Amino acid sequence: MQKIRDLLNADPEETAHKMKQSEHFMDAVKELIEVCGDEPDRQGLQETPYRVLKKFLEYTVGYRQDPKAHLEKQFDVDHRDLIMVKDIDFNSLCEHHFAPIFGVAHVGYIPNGKITGLSKIARMVDGYARRFQVQERLTNQIAVAMDEVLKPQGVMVVIEAKHMCMCGRGVEKKDAVTVTTASRGVFSENPDKRREFLSLIKA
DSSP states (O other), X not given: OHHHHHHHOOOHHHHHHHHHHHHHHHHHHHHHHHHHTOOXXXXXXXXXXXXXXXXXXXXXXXGGSOGGGGGGOEEEOOOOSXXXXXXXXXXXXXXXXXXXXEEEEEEEEEOSSEEEOHXXXXXXXXXXXXXXXXXXXXXXXXXXXXXXXXXXXXXXXXEEEEEHHHHSSTTOOTTOOEEEEEEEEHHHHOHHXXXXXXXXXXX
């Protein structure tokens, strides 16, 4: 099916293998529809297996990129204080249930002679978010990328997110928000710098 080939956008040597995997996946979605009690061949569900495949490939595009690479575009700037990009909205998938995670990331760093473009930070966040994730890992991956590529005096990341595996199923606590933090350098060592970062989130 040509539209599946176009969707995969894979290396020619991998295309045949990925096509076979995709066909197996779509057959499994049809079986899932039947297990749930519906008919996969009825009008509204005929294209659902393809749409589900397409959705998962969109949600996991981060596996097909190196998020850290976005930070490699740097500029020499003499700025010695905090730079923060806050309220970076993101969507991810819980690796335990494939249920949506959505929220915001706040990313800050104190440069050590070099800065990166503000949009590059947002793109890097998306690159890690668009994978099967747990929030704790996502928070640390962002902090590690900032630390390794920019080599700043310090970096801090705070993520606030809702998990549909908790809000829409299980305990069904629809208003529960999970907050995770990760810090490196001066933000780990200096409580004043940490407080400054946290105060700006609420500013």
